[in-house]
Amino acid sequence: MGDTPLSVTPKLGACSVCGRTSETKSGWFFRREKRGRRNFVDIDYCPSCAAKVQTEIQEQSRDANLQGGILLGALGAVLGAAGWYALVLFTNTKFGIAAVGVGWLVGRAVLLGAGNKRGTALQVAGAVLALAGLIGGEYLIINHAAQQSIEGFTGWLNATQFVTFYKEVLVHGNPLWDVVFYAVALMAAVGQVRPLKLRPRP
Ligand SMILES: [Zn+2]
Numbered sequence: 683m684g685d686t687p688l689s690v691t692p693k694l695g696a697c698s699v700c701g702r703t704s705e706t707k708s709g710w711f712f713r714r715e716k717r718g719r720r721n722f723v724d725i726d727y728c729p730s731c732a733a734k735v736q737t738e739i740q741e742q743s744r745d746a747n748l749q750g751g752i753l754l755g756a757l758g759a760v761l762g763a764a765g766w767y768a769l770v771l772f773t774n775t776k777f778g779i780a781a782v783g784v785g786w787l788v789g790r791a792v793l794l795g796a797g798n799k800r801g802t803a804l805q806v807a808g809a810v811l812a813l814a815g816l817i818g819g820e821y822l823i824i825n826h827a828a829q830q831s832i833e834g835f836t837g838w839l840n841a842t843q844f845v846t847f848y849k850e851v852l853v854h855g856n857p858l859w860d861v862v863f864y865a866v867a868l869m870a871a872v873g874q875v876r877p878l879k880l881r882p883r884p
Contacts, residue, residue, distance in 0.1 A: 697728035699735065704728065711735075711880040743801030743877050751804050751875070754795025754809070758788040759815030766819035767826070777825060778863040781816055785867030788812040789874035796875065804875040813872035816864060824848055837860055 696703045697710075704710065711732035712724045729736055762784030770776050792808045793800070824847045825839050841845065852860065 686754055695724070695726050697731050698725045698798060699731035702728045702731075707883045710883040712883055713878060713880050715730075720828045726836065726883075727880060736880055739878050739880070742799050746796045746799030746804055748796065748803050748807065751792040751796030751799075752807050755792035755807055755811040756814075758791030759784070759811045759818065762787045762800050762812075762815040763818035763822060767822035770823050771826070777860050781819070781863040781867045783867075784815045784819060785812040785870040786874075789871035792871070793874050800875045800877045802877070805872045807877050808871040812868055813864075816867060818864055824851060827851075853865050 707726070709729040710728045711729075713727070713778055715723050715725055717723050740754075765778045765783065765787075769780055769804050774796045792804055821839070822842055824844060828839055828847060829835055853857050
């Protein structure tokens with residue numbers, strides 16, 4: 683039982699493609715995948731499988747459907763902005779964290795529209811559309827506040843008025859948190875279409 687000699691090589695995690703194991707893992711690659719909030723899983727690739735996967739990853743970003751990604755991403759931005767606005771209407775509170783939800787939604791939509799592909803162009807599209815969604819949501823919220831506070835104003839703020847109001851909101855609010863939430867929102871969008879990357883085992 684306890685004193686059985688170790689005749690088998692210790693299994694340090696097999697290649698996720700071919701199942702081969704190696705004691706040293708020299709020349710091996712891995713990819714860290716997020717599973718849940720703080721749970722990461724390392725997926726291992728032996729040298730020969732890593733080369734194949736590397737090529738697949740390159741091809742993946744090459745034939746991505748950029749138009750589809752932009753189209754669905756734009757829809758995500760509109761829905762995100764509207765959802766954020768609705769949340770403000772129902773709760774009477776502007777949750778900064780909701781901005782992150784907008785970013786996440788846009789990223790998901792870009793990924794889906796691109797045919798589950800990733801790449802730099804899609805990352806740029808994700809960032810631009812997420813920002814558009816955030817500013818759109820911001821506009822709806824501020825426009826609503828303006829209608830509430832200005833006697834007789836029922837229309838829409840023009841760009842200059844919006845910027846003026848927005849500055850007011852920032853000055854009287856907590857601009858640092860806005861920056862944080864916006865940054866996290868953009869990362870949430872961009873991260874979802876970030877090309878997969880294999881890293882060499884240390
Ligand atoms: Zn392998």
